[in-house]
Amino acid sequence: MTEPTPLAAFARRRTPLPLARGVGGGPLVPNAVYGAGSNPPLTPPASGSGPVLPHWRPGLGGAAVHSELFAFSGEASGAGLALAMALDQAAGDERPFLWVQDKAALRKSGRPYRPGLPPALRHRLIHVAANTPEDALFALEEGLRCRDLSFVVGELAGNPKGLSFTASRRLSLVAEKHGVPLWLIRIDAAHDLSSARMRWDVRSAASPPPRWNADAPGPPAWQAQLFRARAHPPGKWILRDDGQSLVAGAPHHEQADPVDLVHRPGDRSLATG
Amino acid sequence: MVAPQARGAGHHRAATRPGYAQPSLAAPPSKRRGESEIPFALLADTVHGLRLTATNAAARAAGAQVGAMLTDARALCPQLKVAPGDPAGDLAFLERLALWARRWGPWAALDPPDGLLVDTTGVAHLFGGEAGLLEDAARSLAARGLSVRLALAPTAGAAWALSHYGPEQAIWHAGDSFDDLPIAALRLDPAVQLVLRRLGLKRIGQLSGVARDALARRFRTVRAPAANPLVRLDQLLGRVPEPLLPVQGKPVPLAQRRLAEPIRHRSLLDRVVEDLAADLVRSLEAQGLGARRLELGLWKVDGEVLVRKLELAEASRDGAHLVRLFAARLDDIDAGFGIELARLSAPWCEPRALSQRDFETAAEAHGTSLAACIDRLSVRLGAEAVRRPELHASHWPERAQRWLAPLEPARERQESLVFHARPLKLLDRAEPIAVIHTHPDGLPRRFRWRGNLHDVLRAEGPERIAPEWWRERGAARLRDYYRVEDGQGRRYWIYRQGIAGDGRGDTPDWFLQGLYA
Numbered sequence: 001m002t003e004p005t006p007l008a009a010f011a012r013r014r015t016p017l018p019l020a021r022g023v024g025g026g027p028l029v030p031n032a033v034y035g036a037g038s039n040p041p042l043t044p045p046a047s048g049s050g051p052v053l054p055h056w057r058p059g060l061g062g063a064a065v066h067s068e069l070f071a072f073s074g075e076a077s078g079a080g081l082a083l084a085m086a087l088d089q090a091a092g093d094e095r096p097f098l099w100v101q102d103k104a105a106l107r108k109s110g111r112p113y114r115p116g117l118p119p120a121l122r123h124r125l126i127h128v129a130a131n132t133p134e135d136a137l138f139a140l141e142e143g144l145r146c147r148d149l150s151f152v153v154g155e156l157a158g159n160p161k162g163l164s165f166t167a168s169r170r171l172s173l174v175a176e177k178h179g180v181p182l183w184l185i186r187i188d189a190a191h192d193l194s195s196a197r198m199r200w201d202v203r204s205a206a207s208p209p210p211r212w213n214a215d216a217p218g219p220p221a222w223q224a225q226l227f228r229a230r231a232h233p234p235g236k237w238i239l240r241d242d243g244q245s246l247v248a249g250a251p252h253h254e255q256a257d258p259v260d261l262v263h264r265p266g267d268r269s270l271a272t273g
Numbered sequence: 274m275v276a277p278q279a280r281g282a283g284h285h286r287a288a289t290r291p292g293y294a295q296p297s298l299a300a301p302p303s304k305r306r307g308e309s310e311i312p313f314a315l316l317a318d319t320v321h322g323l324r325l326t327a328t329n330a331a332a333r334a335a336g337a338q339v340g341a342m343l344t345d346a347r348a349l350c351p352q353l354k355v356a357p358g359d360p361a362g363d364l365a366f367l368e369r370l371a372l373w374a375r376r377w378g379p380w381a382a383l384d385p386p387d388g389l390l391v392d393t394t395g396v397a398h399l400f401g402g403e404a405g406l407l408e409d410a411a412r413s414l415a416a417r418g419l420s421v422r423l424a425l426a427p428t429a430g431a432a433w434a435l436s437h438y439g440p441e442q443a444i445w446h447a448g449d450s451f452d453d454l455p456i457a458a459l460r461l462d463p464a465v466q467l468v469l470r471r472l473g474l475k476r477i478g479q480l481s482g483v484a485r486d487a488l489a490r491r492f493r494t495v496r497a498p499a500a501n502p503l504v505r506l507d508q509l510l511g512r513v514p515e516p517l518l519p520v521q522g523k524p525v526p527l528a529q530r531r532l533a534e535p536i537r538h539r540s541l542l543d544r545v546v547e548d549l550a551a552d553l554v555r556s557l558e559a560q561g562l563g564a565r566r567l568e569l570g571l572w573k574v575d576g577e578v579l580v581r582k583l584e585l586a587e588a589s590r591d592g593a594h595l596v597r598l599f600a601a602r603l604d605d606i607d608a609g610f611g612i613e614l615a616r617l618s619a620p621w622c623e624p625r626a627l628s629q630r631d632f633e634t635a636a637e638a639h640g641t642s643l644a645a646c647i648d649r650l651s652v653r654l655g656a657e658a659v660r661r662p663e664l665h666a667s668h669w670p671e672r673a674q675r676w677l678a679p680l681e682p683a684r685e686r687q688e689s690l691v692f693h694a695r696p697l698k699l700l701d702r703a704e705p706i707a708v709i710h711t712h713p714d715g716l717p718r719r720f721r722w723r724g725n726l727h728d729v730l731r732a733e734g735p736e737r738i739a740p741e742w743w744r745e746r747g748a749a750r751l752r753d754y755y756r757v758e759d760g761q762g763r764r765y766w767i768y769r770q771g772i773a774g775d776g777r778g779d780t781p782d783w784f785l786q787g788l789y790a
Contacts, residue, residue, distance in 0.1 A: 074722070074723060074725060074763065074788075075763040075764075075788060076696070076697045076698045076764075076788035076789060076790050077763075077790065079697060079698060079790065080697055080789075080790025081790075083697075083790070084790075096643065096679075106701070107701070109698060109788065110698035110699050110700040110701070110787065110788055111698060111699055111700075111701055112662065112697070112698055112699075113662075113670075113674060113695060113696055113697065113698055113699040113787065114662035114663070114664060114673075114674045115664070115673055115674065115695040116694070116695035116696045116697045116698070116699075116787070116789070116790075117697065123683065125661060125662055126647075126659065126660075126661050126679045127659075127660055127661065127662065127676075128650060128654065128658055128659050129654075129657075129658050129660075130654055130658060131654070131658075135653065135654055138653060138654075139650055139654065142641075142646055142649050142650055143646065143650075145640050145641050145646065146640055146641050146642070146643055146645075146646035147639055147640030147641065147642065148640075148642055148643035148646070149643065149646070178640045180640070203761070203762070204761060204762035204763045204764065205762040206730075206758070206761075206762040207758060207762060207764065213733060215731050215732065215733070216731060216732070216733035216756065217731050217732070217733065217756055217757065217758035217764045217789070220764070220789060220790040221762065223762070241790075
C-alpha cells in the first residue's frame, strides 16, 4: 500500500511519471483511478507532451455543458445528482430550468415533486412530459436554445432508437453554442455511443447519519463514477449534498493499487486539488 | 316596433352626465304628422294568437293596451289599424340610431328593445350645458320623426329610471332623490316586481325603510341583477359598477388570400401561410398589437372548412415565428380537391408597442426567449405537456402540488413546512409493496417492490397523515409514512394505509409513493 500522494503534485507536473506509463509504451492518464472492476478509461490518454488533465471536482463549474448520468430506475439518484451538480455549477442563478421526461422515464422513476426539490430550485421548475423519446429530444434541443433557461435536465429510459450518436452530438453542439448546460439522465440504459462531454455512472450511496436521529436516513449521497470525460481523467467519488454545496469524498471501499492515487475518504483538500 | 321606412318610432332617450347615458325607446309607434289621431298598433304572432306589441297615443286612449289580444283590442276600438311588427328591423334601426347618437357622446350602447344609452361625460359644454344637450337631442330626434323621453344622470341606472318614470327631459342634480320613483324604475323582472308589490314596497324610497340584511336574505340571486333589487339599487346610486357594451365594433385583424387555382400541395400551402402571416403582421404592426390567439381557416373546394387555432404565451407579431408554429399544425391537413381560400385572423390581441427583431436569426445568435421556447414546445407536445408545479394548500401529499401553465404568475402561498423531508420524486400512483415486519403496527424489516427485495436499514417515522374528511368518503384510511433507506443506500417514502383494527377494512396494505434523491 503506497502512501496517497497529493494530486496537486501531479497536476502541476508537465510530464507524466514514468510509473504511470503503460506496458505497451502508450502513456496512461496520470492519476487515473481504476477501481475494482471498472474499465480502463475510454478517453485517449493525454500525450506525454500535452498538458496534464485536471481532476474533476465539485465547484469546477462551466467545464462540461453536456453530461450523461446513467442510473437505475428504482432510485432517484440520477435526478438528485444532476440537480446537485447543476446547483453546484450555477449557484445564484435565478432563471428557470427545464426538466424533460419521456413517458417511460415518468412511469419508472416518478414525477418531480415540488416540496421535495432543493429549495433553490423549487420555484424555477418547468416540467415537460413528452410522450416519446423523439418528442423528449425535441424538447431538450428547444430548451438548450433558450437563453432564459439556466440549465436543462432530461430523463430518458432505456436506449431509444432516436437517441443515436448523431442525436447526442446535436445536443452537445447546441448546448455548447448557447452555453446552456444539459444533464441527461439515462435510466436503465446501456453505455451506448454518445458525444456527451462527461459520462457518469450513478448509484445511491449510504447517507451520512443526520445530526439528530442516527437511525434516520440522512442527507442524500451518491456513488458516482466518471467513466469518460474529455477534460478530466476518470475517477470515482462519493458525492453528497451537505446543504450548501456539493461535497466529494472517495469511495469507502477503495482497493489498494500501486497506481491508485486516490485521496482519503472525506479528505476534501485532496479532491479539490 | 320601429319599422324604419316611413314611420318613425316612439322612443325615449336619456343621457347621463359623468358616467353613462340612458336612453330608452318604449313607445307609441308610427306617427307621421297628421296620422297621430288614427289608432294604430303593431302586432306579433304568438302561440295564443295575434297580440299588440306597440300602440300609439290614440290607440291607448281608445283602450288598446300593449299585450292585449287583437280581438280584445278590436272589441274596444273597432277602427284600430294594425300592421305586423318587425323586431329584427327594429333592432337594426336601433343600432343605426345608436351609431348616429354618438354625436352627443363618444360612446353609445343599446338597451333593447327600445332604449339607447350615451355616455356624455365631458361633452355637455359643446352644446351649451346639459340642458342644451338634451334640447339639441330632443330637437334632432323629433326631426327624425321619433317621439322620445330623455334624461341625464350620473349612472346608467339613474338615467334609465328618470327617462322612464321621471319628468320630461329630467336632469339629475346633486341631492335629488329617487325615493318617489316606482319600484319598476329599478329595471326588475316582472316576477320580482310582483313580490315587492305584495310586500307593500311600491316606491324606491320604501326600500330604504327595510333593513338591507332582510332584503339580502329575501333576494339571494346575485348573478342576475334584474332579480335582485339591492343590486339594482346600488347600480342606480353608483355603488357598484355596471359595465355596458358599446356599439362600436372592434375589427379583428385578419388577412385573406383567395387562390386562383385550388392548391393541393403542402409546399404551396406553406407559401400561402407565409404570405398571410406577413399581411397579418403588417396590420398588427399598424395597430400596435401582438397576437395571442390565431385562427387559420382553409376553405376547401368541396365546401368544407378546416380551422387550425393556436395560442401564444406572449403577444407576438413575428411572421417567421407564427409560420413556424403553424407548420407543425398543418401536417394532418387533408386538402381533398384543393383549398381555394385561406384566412388568418387574430381574435385575441394584446398591445405590443415595442418592435421585435426577427426571431429566427436572433434565435440562432442569442437563443430564443422563454415565451418563444414554450410556444414551440406546447405547439408540438400540447399545452398539457409543458407545466409548472405550484404548491397547493393541502397536507395530502398528492394534492400538495398542482400544475399550472409555465408563464402563469405564481400565486402567493405559504411555503410548505420544512421539518418533514419530502421525496424528490413522486410516483403518479403509489405502488403496492409486499412487506415483512416484526409486528403489524411497526416498521417493515424488508419489502419487495417491482420484484426486488429491499432491506430496511434505517428509517424515520411514522408521520401520520389523516385523510381530508371534508373531501374523502367516511371510510378513507389514514396513512403512516416512513422514510426508509435500504442496504444499498436507496431512500424511499413508503406508507401503510390504515391501522390494524381501525374498523375500516382488512389488514392494512403498504405502498411505496416517493423516491428520495
